[in-house]
Amino acid sequence: MDTVIELATLEERFSGEYASFTEASWQIQLRSVLLREGLVFARGATASDLIEGLEGLGTVFLHPDASASGITEIKPNGDERGGFSRAGLKLHTDRALIQIPPAFLGLILDEAADSGGEALFLDSAELVARLIEVGVSSEDLLSVRLVSGVHGAEALPFLRRIDNVGWQCRYRDDHVGHPSGPPSVLAQIDQAFGELVKAVELVPGESYVLNNHRWLHGRRDFQGARRASRLLFNAVSESFSAFQLRDLS
Ligand SMILES: O=C(O)CCC(=O)C(=O)O
Numbered sequence: 365m366d367t368v369i370e371l372a373t374l375e376e377r378f379s380g381e382y383a384s385f386t387e388a389s390w391q392i393q394l395r396s397v398l399l400r401e402g403l404v405f406a407r408g409a410t411a412s413d414l415i416e417g418l419e420g421l422g423t424v425f426l427h428p429d430a431s432a433s434g435i436t437e438i439k440p441n442g443d444e445r446g447g448f449s450r451a452g453l454k455l456h457t458d459r460a461l462i463q464i465p466p467a468f469l470g471l472i473l474d475e476a477a478d479s480g481g482e483a484l485f486l487d488s489a490e491l492v493a494r495l496i497e498v499g500v501s502s503e504d505l506l507s508v509r510l511v512s513g514v515h516g517a518e519a520l521p522f523l524r525r526i527d528n529v530g531w532q533c534r535y536r537d538d539h540v541g542h543p544s545g546p547p548s549v550l551a552q553i554d555q556a557f558g559e560l561v562k563a564v565e566l567v568p569g570e571s572y573v574l575n576n577h578r579w580l581h582g583r584r585d586f587q588g589a590r591r592a593s594r595l596l597f598n599a600v601s602e603s604f605s606a607f608q609l610r611d612l613s
């Protein structure tokens with residue numbers, strides 16, 4: 365039986381338990397882990413495999429930096445900050461300041477850094493649960509907005525309820541955009557980030573796909589010639605990326 369692709373949840377990835385799938389079944393497993401967990405790791409998948417794997421869930425979103433096929437090559441180009449630098453990227457939502465950010469993000473590590481460059485992840489469902497647990501009120505939480513650092517004016521909700529389907533989250537705190545809301549809540553968010561963030565050292569040929577409406581991602585700063593390929597997708601249905609938050613109503 366030809367094994368083409370190996371998949372793991374974040375937990376399985378940490379314990380090195382990749383599961384092998386044949387051609388026939390890996391796409392089904394990829395979609396099912398993505399829908400359930402919002403984050404899935406793969407080994408041996410190319411960009412076109414990921415595009416095929418998301419068939420029925422998402423369609424390729426053309427980022428301004430992407431090539432015609434939708435792939436953005438992420439590598440240092442002399443910038444001092446942002447994706448095309450060697451700088452660390454704080455936890456964020458991709459394209460957080462557009463009305464509906466792309467729902468899914470795939471990233472393949474093509475070439476590893478000499479040091480650093482670990483991928484960072486945070487589940488906003490876990491974040492909200494923690495914030496409620498430490499006493500943040502749902503009213504305060506729902507008052508947090510995201511303000512563009514580039515276009516000025518518009519403020520978009522940190523957490524948006526989509527009728528009958530669930531929630532959507534967006535966040536960034538960098539040159540692209542920043543949160544606005546009760547200072548004590550913003551401080552609690554920062555503290556929870558430090559406690560809940562997960563770092564993964566991807567190996568070349570390894571990739572992840574995440575729900576960009578649920579999981580925040582980032583990376584640590586690095587040395588060397590790290591290179592990655594990124595794909596973004598719009599969801600075929602909002603319900604594919606909306607997630608449940610028991611603590612908020
Ligand atoms: O380099 C990475 O691992 C992620 C890059 C990224 O998140 C971005 O450019 O928005």
Ligand SMILES: [Fe+2]
Pocket residue numbers: 456457458581
């Ligand atoms: Fe990103």
